[in-house]
Amino acid sequence: MEWVRANATHFLFPGRYDAAVCLCEGAFGLIGRSDDPIDQPLAILCNISRSLKPQAKAVFTVLNGAAMLRKFQNTDVAEGRFDPLTMLASSEHPPQEGLPAVAVRERAFVPTELRLLFRIAGMSVLNLWGGTAGNWGKRSLDLDEIEIMIVACKTADPLAAGDAGAPRA
Numbered sequence: 001m002e003w004v005r006a007n008a009t010h011f012l013f014p015g016r017y018d019a020a021v022c023l024c025e026g027a028f029g030l031i032g033r034s035d036d037p038i039d040q041p042l043a044i045l046c047n048i049s050r051s052l053k054p055q056a057k058a059v060f061t062v063l064n065g066a067a068m069l070r071k072f073q074n075t076d077v078a079e080g081r082f083d084p085l086t087m088l089a090s091s092e093h094p095p096q097e098g099l100p101a102v103a104v105r106e107r108a109f110v111p112t113e114l115r116l117l118f119r120i121a122g123m124s125v126l127n128l129w130g131g132t133a134g135n136w137g138k139r140s141l142d143l144d145e146i147e148i149m150i151v152a153c154k155t156a157d158p159l160a161a162g163d164a165g166a167p168r169a
Contacts, residue, residue: 045121063108
């Protein structure tokens, strides 16, 4: 196992790997202040796909867009805590007790969107399962579960070009 600390949208590995794991929105789903909510996750997926051997597997967990839509109200939209057009939730949390709060932007996804993003990145989605940390299982997605687990397989080279992960024209 090799641990790498890098910007997930820009890293380049010299080799190819047998698998990739991205759990608990480790990179995929945390959106920086200036990041585009489509380009940023697509760039991450394309980088991961480029780093995988053919037919290698990848496991991701992401926030469940259905649960997020059910959680927030129109007042949250009006007050800037949730944007239903980008599926971004904005909040502030201290990194640890006693420290000042840090702004956090989290992106949620719906299954059809995930299948499309993974396909553009050169991966086929094998399974989409519902779950929450500590309660994962091979079961259908429940609308109120916090996360979705994606199991995918590298099937092709990414269709995206450049650092932003935008599809080729």
